Amino acid sequence: KNQVEQSPQSLIILEGKNCTLQCNYTVSPFSNLRWYKQDTGRGPVSLTIMTFSENTKSNGRYTATLDADTKQSSLHITASQLSDSASYICVVRGNQGGKLIFGQGTELSVKP
Amino acid sequence: GAGVSQSPSNKVTEKGKDVELRCDPISGHTALYWYRQSLGQGLEFLIYFQGNSAPDKSGLPSDRFSAERTGGSVSTLTIQRTQQEDSAVYLCASSPQTSGGPRQETQYFGPGTRLLVL
Numbered sequence: 001k002n003q004v005e006q007s008p009q010s011l012i013i014l015e016g017k018n019c020t021l022q023c024n025y026t027v028s029p030f031s032n033l034r035w036y037k038q039d040t041g042r043g044p045v046s047l048t049i050m051t052f053s054e055n056t057k058s059n060g061r062y063t064a065t066l067d068a069d070t071k072q073s074s075l076h077i078t079a080s081q082l083s084d085s086a087s088y089i090c091v092v093r094g095n096q097g098g099k100l101i102f103g104q105g106t107e108l109s110v111k112p
Numbered sequence: 113g114a115g116v117s118q119s120p121s122n123k124v125t126e127k128g129k130d131v132e133l134r135c136d137p138i139s140g141h142t143a144l145y146w147y148r149q150s151l152g153q154g155l156e157f158l159i160y161f162q163g164n165s166a167p168d169k170s171g172l173p174s175d176r177f178s179a180e181r182t183g184g185s186v187s188t189l190t191i192q193r194t195q196q197e198d199s200a201v202y203l204c205a206s207s208p209q210t211s212g213g214p215r216q217e218t219q220y221f222g223p224g225t226r227l228l229v230l
Contacts, residue, residue: 043221
């Protein structure tokens with residue numbers, strides 16, 4: 001079983017709509033959680049970083065939440081744009097200096 | 113400023129041949145990572161270098177895979193006697209360091225090398 005599970009696997013939404021992507025993890029002890037955006041054919045780019053003491057972090061139209069008790073995180077995208085079409089990857093670091101553990105990603109497609 | 117660069121961007125090779133993939137990290141970044149991303153799969157950690165410390169090779173899938181980092185900068189990932197299952201995107205990332213807080217640990221990824229083994 002993966003230590004970082006993301007859902008849904010893929011999602012199609014209409015431009016302008018909101019959506020929420022989920023990430024559940026079992027990694028313990030936990031240091032921080034990141035969301036990356038990976039455009040097709042490109043490397044991942046960091047969107048947000050949250051430590052265990054942070055509940056929410058925003059980056060423009062992207063808002064990430066974290067519940068360290070239930071080991072759940074979500075990424076909310078507001079007023080989606082065509083350029084939001086990408087794979088969104090949840091990444092957890094187990095402890096300070098530990099390896100990153102990657103989820104398999106959610107493939108988001110925003111249609112006009 | 114310049115980001116992480118990788119070369120070649122695409123590589124097609126015959127089964128059994130050796131390939132070398134190159135990564136130029138961001139200048140000044142002490143940590144360098146190699147990952148493999150297969151179609152529909154998450155990123156798979158391969159190896160990482162931190163300064164002058166011995167590299168963490170725990171993710172290398174077989175002894176056909178090796179990597180080195182010369183002068184604490186450029187890194188080369190070598191795959192010997194390639195197999196079809198080696199076909200994947202190989203991503204390199206660098207970070208300022210691996211401790212000191214999440215922002216210092218943020219990894220900046222290159223565009224990847226797409227390897228196809230026929």
